[in-house]
Amino acid sequence: MTDASSLTGRLLVAMPGIGDSRFEHAVILICAHGPDHAMGLRLDSPAQGVDLKTVLDKLDAPAPEQAIGRPVLMGGPVERERGFVLHTDDWSVGADTLPFGDGLAMTGTREALAAMTDEISGPRRSTLLLGYAGWGEGQLEDELADNVWLTADADLDLIFDGDHESKWARALAQMGVDAGRLSSQGGRA
Numbered sequence: 001m002t003d004a005s006s007l008t009g010r011l012l013v014a015m016p017g018i019g020d021s022r023f024e025h026a027v028i029l030i031c032a033h034g035p036d037h038a039m040g041l042r043l044d045s046p047a048q049g050v051d052l053k054t055v056l057d058k059l060d061a062p063a064p065e066q067a068i069g070r071p072v073l074m075g076g077p078v079e080r081e082r083g084f085v086l087h088t089d090d091w092s093v094g095a096d097t098l099p100f101g102d103g104l105a106m107t108g109t110r111e112a113l114a115a116m117t118d119e120i121s122g123p124r125r126s127t128l129l130l131g132y133a134g135w136g137e138g139q140l141e142d143e144l145a146d147n148v149w150l151t152a153d154a155d156l157d158l159i160f161d162g163d164h165e166s167k168w169a170r171a172l173a174q175m176g177v178d179a180g181r182l183s184s185q186g187g188r189a
Contacts, residue, residue, distance in 0.1 A: 007033045007140070009101020011158075012040060012149040013171045016182050019148075022077050025168040028133055029086070029159060031098065031106050038135040041075040041086055041106075043159055044167040052116065052128055055083065061110060064117045071162065075129030083130055085112035087123035088156070101154050125160040150175065 007030040014026040028040040052070040056063035075084060089105040091097075097107045105123075115122035135143075143149055152175050158167065169179040 007038065007151060009104060009154055011043075011152040011154050011171060013152055013168065013175070015148055015150060023133075027158075027167050027171045028076070029101075029104075029154060031086075031100055031104075031132075033140070036137045038140040040133045041073075041084060041129045042133060043073065044164045045074040046164050047072045047074050047130060050130075052113075055128060056113060059110065059113070061113060066117045066119070070116075071127070071164070073127060073129045073164075074131060076131045076133030078132050078134045080131035082108070082132070083113070083128055084108050084132065085116060085126055085128055086159070087112070087116075087126035089123075091115055091121075091123035091126075103156060104154065104159075125156065127160060150177070 010030050012026070012028040012030060014023050014028075018024060018026075023042075025044070026042050027044045028042050030038060030040045032039045050072045051068065052072060053063045053067040055072055056067055074080070085107050087105055087107065089099050089103050092099070092105060093107055093109055093111050096109050096111075097105050099105045112126075113128065116126045116128065144151070150172070152171055155174060158171060158174065161167075163170075172179045172182070
């Protein structure tokens, strides 16, 4: 796979009738995509009953007031106990931070959790996700060929906004697709 065909930094938007309830109406940001794997984070699935303060408390980390009520997302079904901070690329911890796409980065350290609530030296925008979506060699390409996903350009406002319920329809609308007109029946031209 050439760099030109990589989906790193792009969005996957689930088609109706995807056939996997874990990904119905999903919007996934692809963080890494190569010939033998792909990894993404689901952007529209808040963890029920969990906020950033809950996670920080569980880790015995300082939990400032701004962590209260801040949503944590379910990034995907793989390794749900593992956390990833998705953030703008204006903040980094060197080799522990993976920059990708246009203005995005991902870090999986305690420093990143602390930075999320640091309005002075932390990233401009960030969110914590638990778990990720992963694909093995050729799996994502097969799903794309089967019309399971649409691909779209990443948009920082869509990625980081808190309106999770309408994110799928808004991602489609940004591509000029009316969610109400999509069919759950796939096909090939």
